[in-house]
Amino acid sequence: KKEKYGHSPKLATFRGVHFPQLQAGLQNQGQIGQLEGHYLLCSVKPGAGSVGGVWRKNLQPGDVLAAHPHVLWYSRDRVLSRSKRSMAFNDPNYPKQWHLHNDISRGMDINVTGVWERNITGKGVTVVVVDDGVEHTHQDIQPNYSAEGSYDLNSNDPDPMPHPDLHSDNHHGTRCAGEIAAVPNNSYCAVGVAYGSKVAGIRVLDGPLTDSLEAIAFNKHYQVNDIYSCSWGPDDDGHTVDGPHPLGKAALQHGVIAGRRGFGSIFVVASGNGGQYNDNCNYDGYANSIYTITIGAVDENGRMPFYAEECASMLAVTFSSGGKRLRNIVTSDWSMQQGTGCTEGHTGTSAAAPLAAGMVALMLQVRPCLSWRDVQHIITFTATKCDNSSDWRVNGAGFHHSHQHGFGLLNAWRLVNAAKVWESVPFLVSYQSSVMKEEEHIRTYPDELVRTWKVSAADLRQSGMETLEHVAVTVTITHPCRGNVEIVLVCPSGMTSVIGARRAIDRDAAGYQDWTFSTVRCWGEKAEGQYTLKISDHSKMSAVGVLKQWKLTLYGSSMTYSEVKDRQRVVEEAMSGKYLDSSFSLPCPPGLDIPPEIISPFTSNRLHSGVVVSTFALQQEGPWFASRLSRDLSAWSLHVLPVHAWVFSGYSGFLPQSKNMLRLIDYSKLPVGVNV
Numbered sequence: 001k002k003e004k005y006g007h008s009p010k011l012a013t014f015r016g017v018h019f020p021q022l023q024a025g026l027q028n029q030g031q032i033g034q035l036e037g038h039y040l041l042c043s044v045k046p047g048a049g050s051v052g053g054v055w056r057k058n059l060q061p062g063d064v065l066a067a068h069p070h071v072l073w074y075s076r077d078r079v080l081s082r083s084k085r086s087m088a089f090n091d092p093n094y095p096k097q098w099h100l101h102n103d104i105s106r107g108m109d110i111n112v113t114g115v116w117e118r119n120i121t122g123k124g125v126t127v128v129v130v131d132d133g134v135e136h137t138h139q140d141i142q143p144n145y146s147a148e149g150s151y152d153l154n155s156n157d158p159d160p161m162p163h164p165d166l167h168s169d170n171h172h173g174t175r176c177a178g179e180i181a182a183v184p185n186n187s188y189c190a191v192g193v194a195y196g197s198k199v200a201g202i203r204v205l206d207g208p209l210t211d212s213l214e215a216i217a218f219n220k221h222y223q224v225n226d227i228y229s230c231s232w233g234p235d236d237d238g239h240t241v242d243g244p245h246p247l248g249k250a251a252l253q254h255g256v257i258a259g260r261r262g263f264g265s266i267f268v269v270a271s272g273n274g275g276q277y278n279d280n281c282n283y284d285g286y287a288n289s290i291y292t293i294t295i296g297a298v299d300e301n302g303r304m305p306f307y308a309e310e311c312a313s314m315l316a317v318t319f320s321s322g323g324k325r326l327r328n329i330v331t332s333d334w335s336m337q338q339g340t341g342c343t344e345g346h347t348g349t350s351a352a353a354p355l356a357a358g359m360v361a362l363m364l365q366v367r368p369c370l371s372w373r374d375v376q377h378i379i380t381f382t383a384t385k386c387d388n389s390s391d392w393r394v395n396g397a398g399f400h401h402s403h404q405h406g407f408g409l410l411n412a413w414r415l416v417n418a419a420k421v422w423e424s425v426p427f428l429v430s431y432q433s434s435v436m437k438e439e440e441h442i443r444t445y446p447d448e449l450v451r452t453w454k455v456s457a458a459d460l461r462q463s464g465m466e467t468l469e470h471v472a473v474t475v476t477i478t479h480p481c482r483g484n485v486e487i488v489l490v491c492p493s494g495m496t497s498v499i500g501a502r503r504a505i506d507r508d509a510a511g512y513q514d515w516t517f518s519t520v521r522c523w524g525e526k527a528e529g530q531y532t533l534k535i536s537d538h539s540k541m542s543a544v545g546v547l548k549q550w551k552l553t554l555y556g557s558s559m560t561y562s563e564v565k566d567r568q569r570v571v572e573e574a575m576s577g578k579y580l581d582s583s584f585s586l587p588c589p590p591g592l593d594i595p596p597e598i599i600s601p602f603t604s605n606r607l608h609s610g611v612v613v614s615t616f617a618l619q620q621e622g623p624w625f626a627s628r629l630s631r632d633l634s635a636w637s638l639h640v641l642p643v644h645a646w647v648f649s650g651y652s653g654f655l656p657q658s659k660n661m662l663r664l665i666d667y668s669k670l671p672v673g674v675n676v
Contacts, residue, residue, distance in 0.1 A: 121196025122361035131173030133162030134201025149200030160201035178332025189342035193358030215251035231350035238277030239506035243285010261591025264372030270349035281311035312519035314406035321347035350632035383408035396493030397524025442545035479545035492529020
């Protein structure tokens, strides 16, 4: 209570209802909160208003209260010194971490400090950085390091410490790990977005990368690791078409089914840095997979940087480096060779993906039972528009999306508040059309080859699909210069997606052999209706390309359109923080104990046990390997050594010089109720 006339109020406890305030020259202001028998008494102005001559006799109110038989206790109320628990870290480079708190451009940060103030820091969540190693002895990383979630697949040992190299570029994983979980208040370097989380490392990019090695990495320690942060992918050169091979694809699928005790591993991938080559992330099979969260970058002004790629499968963006006059990301750095332990130069979508992974860790702290699809939905529901010059369109469900920024900027406050009230989405279901054999010439722009496929209510009845999540189109096209081909998909609502963008320097004559393009731009829309595929040739030659065949695949759930709208309303109502600040909590089902026998190792010598999910009859000879490029702006391409491998129906193995084990999955042994 405010003081009156310069005199402090009194706090008093009375035995009974006879108040002595008049005798003490005080006025009773009523009970103090819910404390029965405790009252606030305030002094009245001395003089005519005083009672009993208290002030004229120099008798203080406290003297009267102390002598009164009904007063058990009293105290003079005083103004207390209290400080808001704002985020004032002593890490010397924290003031430079504009992406966490931007004092120059308000709103151009991830809006995380309010989450931290509520002690939400990623506690109980483990993020693994799949990369070139993590310097886990680093003083910003060591306190949060998870040895249980780590492994070195390049050297086949448990220690993912990066190895010094001639180019000094094996700092990449350490930088990403610092972005996620660098500890605060140690008077060193910087702070991670989820500084209460654990961070692990899987070293896999510092050597030959095979399909089997990649598959092992995606599932390594997947009951310890919750989130897999992958800041790498195929070459960003404007003419590569590549992605996970059969085993990598199987591992991604297995991770979302069996990882995190059935809630699903969460794979966060960088969209790529090929913007200056007119590259597009729909030619990256990691970025357009339904099992991954594809994250692009914006600069500190919220605009698309020169290196950033666009695509219809982009889910969202977050902050990273921009042009020469714009700031980069400040994070931990390795201390080997020329490293100083701290850097102000982390760049590219490599820096964006770990920020997203850290924000997902914050979400999982408040709601550990979010499934991998719940996380995708929450990103879709909460991302915010940025850069109004982009090609934003509102789809039939009310979500805004652009090819440059996905559904928009990730906002930690919005993500965490939505996670708090989120109820798990229904099971994933899919619909696949028949394969349409065409053998049709592709017309020269502005003409176009148009094909349609109608999905009826009867087609969807068996699966129960109501609304869409991902939509995929798989095509086989021949063309002497495939970069001239543009492919557009129109959903029943009229929402348009450029799923196959033109690429000026892609002069490859291989065309597209069963390549799958995907889009998230129709998310939440009704699945029923006519889908239209438009293909045009922007070369000067006429009718040189041929559409050989195509098929349509829809992924969604039984969530109705009205239920989508209801969820949008619930999410927006939560943004005030009222649920985060309360004891409100939705029940969280326990995870499943995934039996170990569903995973069976075999070596190059013999198959120990297990059932092969699918067989591979590949018409390939020679080494089976892939080049994967780190997605910062100073990355070097990997030197790939020959690996002698063979894969044939029912068996896969490597020659004895490869000690890596392949993990085969028997999905028939999964427990009933695993939510995919």
